Amino acid sequence: GNSVTQMEGPVTLSEEAFLTINCTYTATGYPSLFWYVQYPGEGLQLLLKATKADDKGSNKGFEATYRKETTSFHLEKGSVQVSDSAVYFCALTRNNAGNMLTFGGGTRLMVKP
Amino acid sequence: NAGVTQTPKFQVLKTGQSMTLQCAQDMNHNSMYWYRQDPGMGLRLIYYSASEGTTDKGEVPNGYNVSRLNKREFSLRLESAAPSQTSVYFCATTFVTHYEQYFGPGTRLTVT
Numbered sequence: 001g002n003s004v005t006q007m008e009g010p011v012t013l014s015e016e017a018f019l020t021i022n023c024t025y026t027a028t029g030y031p032s033l034f035w036y037v038q039y040p041g042e043g044l045q046l047l048l049k050a051t052k053a054d055d056k057g058s059n060k061g062f063e064a065t066y067r068k069e070t071t072s073f074h075l076e077k078g079s080v081q082v083s084d085s086a087v088y089f090c091a092l093t094r095n096n097a098g099n100m101l102t103f104g105g106g107t108r109l110m111v112k113p
Numbered sequence: 114n115a116g117v118t119q120t121p122k123f124q125v126l127k128t129g130q131s132m133t134l135q136c137a138q139d140m141n142h143n144s145m146y147w148y149r150q151d152p153g154m155g156l157r158l159i160y161y162s163a164s165e166g167t168t169d170k171g172e173v174p175n176g177y178n179v180s181r182l183n184k185r186e187f188s189l190r191l192e193s194a195a196p197s198q199t200s201v202y203f204c205a206t207t208f209v210t211h212y213e214q215y216f217g218p219g220t221r222l223t224v225t
């Protein structure tokens with residue numbers, strides 16, 4: 001079946017540091033890949049997505065590239081801010097009925113001023 | 114345009130009590146989902162409804178029932194709550210042909 005593995009957190013960085021959160025997946029066929037962000041006390045929001053190999057998703061300074069050869073979708077940001085403190089979830093879905101998402105366990109990011 | 118709304122926001126139940134979590138969306142989406150979120154486990158799908166009139170089990174359906182009341186509303190029922198059902202519950206929606214899911218703010222449930 002499908003599965004998503006993320007690096008365990010928490011990840012603690014200073015403001016303006018470079019961020020990488022690793023995500024690897026197992027899936028048959030050609031999944032679409034997502035990063036969701038959850039701010040404290042809120043639901044999940046889509047951060048970015050990529051629907052085919054070599055696509056790069058980007059939003060709010062975050063980027064992730066769909067790497068089929070390494071089955072990875074690592075999240076990066078060049079300079080984090082305190083406001084980026086949140087929990088980040090990598091997820092995938094396959095092009096089938098229901099569009100069910102499979103989530104990784106989440107990585108908590110804490111950015112200190 | 115409220116998006117996806119959930120009620121209640123918080124609930125405390127005693128073991129064996131029942132309750133229904135409500136979800137409503139005004140986005141005209143076809144598909145709706147119920148997830149539970151537990152520490153370190155991400156979100157796990159409980160049930161989903163691909164379209165009005167259909168429901169299907171997800172990864173962890175035991176102890177739950179759902180009703181797709183109409184296109185807008187999808188409820189989750191716990192018939193006899195257990196401490197293992199203490200969790201945060203999220204409703205989500207999407208168009209059938211789109212992959213992005215939109216999430217509600219969640220319901221924090223504690224079963225004692």
